[in-house]
Amino acid sequence: MKPPEIPDIDVTIVDKALTVWKxxxxxxxxxxTVYGLAxxxxxxxxxxxxxQLKDRPQFNPLIVHVADIATAERYxxxxxxxxxxAADYWPGPLTLVLKRRVDCPASELVSAGGDTxxxxxxxxxxxxxxxxxxxxxxxxPSANHSGRVSPxxxxxxxxxxxxxxxxIDGGPCxxxxxxxxxxxxxxxxxxxxPGSITLPMIQYVVRGLDPQASVAIAGAGSAIRxxxxxxxxxxxxxxxxxxxxxxGPQEALLAFGPSPLAGAAAMRNLSARGDLxxxxxxxxxxxxxxxDPSHSAIAVMPIPAEGIGEAINDRLRRASA
Numbered sequence: 001m002k003p004p005e006i007p008d009i010d011v012t013i014v015d016k017a018l019t020v021w022k023x024x025x026x027x028x029x030x031x032x033t034v035y036g037l038a039x040x041x042x043x044x045x046x047x048x049x050x051x052q053l054k055d056r057p058q059f060n061p062l063i064v065h066v067a068d069i070a071t072a073e074r075y076x077x078x079x080x081x082x083x084x085x086a087a088d089y090w091p092g093p094l095t096l097v098l099k100r101r102v103d104c105p106a107s108e109l110v111s112a113g114g115d116t117x118x119x120x121x122x123x124x125x126x127x128x129x130x131x132x133x134x135x136x137x138x139x140x141p142s143a144n145h146s147g148r149v150s151p152x153x154x155x156x157x158x159x160x161x162x163x164x165x166x167x168i169d170g171g172p173c174x175x176x177x178x179x180x181x182x183x184x185x186x187x188x189x190x191x192x193x194p195g196s197i198t199l200p201m202i203q204y205v206v207r208g209l210d211p212q213a214s215v216a217i218a219g220a221g222s223a224i225r226x227x228x229x230x231x232x233x234x235x236x237x238x239x240x241x242x243x244x245x246x247x248g249p250q251e252a253l254l255a256f257g258p259s260p261l262a263g264a265a266a267m268r269n270l271s272a273r274g275d276l277x278x279x280x281x282x283x284x285x286x287x288x289x290x291x292d293p294s295h296s297a298i299a300v301m302p303i304p305a306e307g308i309g310e311a312i313n314d315r316l317r318r319a320s321a
Contacts, residue, residue, distance in 0.1 A: 009126060013168060014133050020166050021134065026050060028143040028157040029130055030170025031122040033093050033179050033195075034150040035157050036065065036140030037165065038130075041075075044107035044281030047139050051109075052277055052308040053164060056146045059280075059315050062110050062139040063095050063118040063179070067131035072096075072119045075104050075137055082184055084205050091123035093179040094197040110139050113284035113315075116185045126170035142178065143167075152176045183218070190216040236291040236298060240320040242313075244299035252290040254300040265295055276309045283312060287319065 017027045024046040027038050037054065039046035041064045051059065066072045069086055076082075076098030085096065100106070100117045111117050119137075122128070131138065142150040143157045143165070151157045154169035161167075180195030182202060189206055191199060199215060206213045246261060247253045253264035257274045260267055268286040270279035290298050300320075303312050 009129055014130060017130055017166060017168060018133060021046075021138070024049070026053060026165045027130075028151075028154070028161070028165050028167040029127055029138075029140065030124050030154070030168065030173060031065070031127045031140075032124045032174040033122070033177060034152055034173055034175075035143040035154065035167075036127075036138075037143040037157075038065065038138040038140035041106045041110050041137035041139040044109050044285075045277055047107045047109045048277045048280035048308060050139060050141060051280060051311055053161065054141065054144070054146045056141070056311060059109065059112045059283075059311055061112045061114065061116075061118055062141050063120050063181075064106055064110055064137040065120055065122055065127065065131060065140050066137050067128060067135075068121065071131075071136065072121065075101060075106055076117045076119055077101055079184060081189065081206065081209060084209055085182070085202070086121070088205055089197050089201070090121040091128065092121070092197065093123070093175055093195055095120040095179045095181040095193075097181060097183040097185055097192065099185050106137060106139075107281065108284040108288075109281060113287070116183075118181065120179055124170055124174075126168060130168070150178065188214060188216045190218050192218045235319045235321075236287055238291060238293060238295055239297040240287075240300060240316065241297050242300045242316050242320050243302045245302075247299040248296065250296040251299045252292065252295040252297070254286055254290060254298055256301045256303050261299070261301060264299065266290060266292070270303075270312075276304065276307055276312065279303065280308050280312055283315060 020027050021040045024043050028035050029038050039050050082096050095118050097116050097118045144151050144160045152173040154167050157167045175196050180197040181193035183190040183192050203215050206215055247264045253267040255269040258272055270282050303309050305313050
């Protein structure tokens with residue numbers, strides 16, 4: 001890994017960003033690819049606010065940005081190949097998808113309930129300064145409304161969100177396209193999203209460790225491991241029944257609101273006060289907690305299909321399919 005270049009930027013801007021993140025807020029920060037909408041990766045409610053502000057229609061996995069390999073190792077199961085790739089291309093526009101550590105501190109919402117985590121060390125000096133000061137991971141998809149063109153200047157972000165987020169101006173982005181995403185969680189390294197770190201560049205490193213090794217390119221319909229792919233999410237091992245207005249004695253209940261249905265064998269409430277952001281932040285953890293073969297099914301109370309509630313309902317429909 002190349003040594004980071006730490007810029008001389010106003011310390012008050014850094015302090016302001018840290019204050020916002022500690023309070024669960026969002027900050028738009030520059031990277032060499034595009035501007036990212038960043039939040040504390042360990043704070044599920046903060047990550048849910050990213051989805052809400054972006055109007056992101058589904059809980060696709062988010063990339064967690066880190067300052068160095070030592071931080072990345074706290075989140076994913078680091079490998080020899082990851083080390084070799086990071087030595088050549090970090091900091092830079094390469095995202096590595098690894099198995100989540102058992103003790104991974106990141107919110108499950110970052111991984112969309114899956115068992116992998118996408119990690120990147122950006123090369124932009126301002127991003128490095130912010131990440132070094134933060135000391136942990138920041139979940140940061142592109143700072144634009146879902147489906148719109150990715151922002152490559154601070155003004156692009158202001159045009160999208162106005163005063164809704166703190167925008168840190170780091171000038172125009174050098175690359176202007178999103179990072180290459182490489183999945184290292186399986187037997188064969190697989191490019192999930194192309195970018196400026198190309199297939200030959202990756203093959204060079206991979207074959208430096210094993211001359212017979214190959215690198216694959218994911219096709220349409222592949223299981224989702226990162227942004228930029230079709231949606232496929234964690235599903236419980238027992239049936240899921242949505243929009244439940246009653247619950248059986250052998251069923252577990254995924255409740256929402258102040259009046260949970262009575263009679264369930266077990267219950268978790270996404271948000272007793274009916275807060276959709278809180279519900280989104282707890283969705284995957286609560287589904288996992290209720291995924292017990294002693295229950296005949298998970299009954300889910302109705303979730304309002306508004307704002308981030310649409311994403312929650314999308315995830316639940318997929319889980320119940």
